[in-house]
Amino acid sequence: MSGSHKGGGSGGGVSGANAVVAEAIPREEQEGALRAQAALGIARAIRSELTSELTSELTPELTPELTPELTPEISFERLSDDVFAFPAAMSAAERAALPHTIRGFGFGYRHMCRFFSGPLFSHRALASYEFVWRLDTDSFLLGPPTSDPFVQMVRANASYGWLHAYRDEAVFVRGLWETTRAFFAREGLDERRVREWLPASSSEGLSDAWDDARMCFATNCFLARRDWFTSAQYQRYFGALDAAGGFYTDRWGDACVHMLAVAAMLPRAAVLRLRSLAYWHQGTVILPAGMRRAAHALLGEAAVPEGMFAEASVDGF
16 A cells, blocks of 8 residues: 655745645555554644654754645555566566575565665555655654755755765675666766765775765655656666666666666755754754753763764765
8 A cells, every 4th residue: 555645735925835744554454554644643733742852852944834734635545466567577487596595684565675766656545735745654853844844955956855865785786886887878968977976985984986886875754755756767767777677686786776876867956965854764863953951961972873963964874
């Protein structure tokens, strides 16, 4: 099942953005998802002690700039079997030769990586929306955003918003860079644009090569203009990856696919770091920089790594 919160609205004089928050939810988790979505209305009136402590530390320029309160419209769309099917170009013999698991990741996970790399954005359920905000089913917003991310995207005229980045394991990106470089060459895209995004060091030491750094935008939380992902050039890129089969042979992740495409195809000004979200995913915590003092006060110095904060001057790791 696919669940979504639908909403528009405007804030700060910015025309309303037509946007959807999308989650891919297994059928057995639908009941729990409904309870969670219903709690959204209750959550508006509830501030936990932790959230109150954190928001009380915000400087005036970081106080919430949010769209007017909206009653979320919640709907579910049943994803047909063809959404999570192998590419049509993959033969029966090729499918039979695929590993059933790759380091514990089965076909379901690999179908998901392919889905969030391409088919999601063309799905009929999202056809009327300008923006798509993806949240994983085990992602949590720890408090109100300090600024409306949709308003930020509109004001910046951004096409892609990311929250945090990481290095993927080499085993999961075998062949991805080679396939991508071949596509760049055909399209006349400069691979040096990817290098400009990379940190100064990689897991193998100093390097400016993507296949050493393996930088990816964590796609458990991202915000994007749908029409960029449905553009002809991006769809050609997805088609090249799909034809190579790496989503299934090597578990290519949508996180790395997004990063490579965004870095090469979008101007830097069209890519926005989402700095207003207090976020948790599988033990990773990202907080707005304005919450630093409160986090240290509540958790203690030893418990608050510097990488937890989305600093205004930092775009990389």
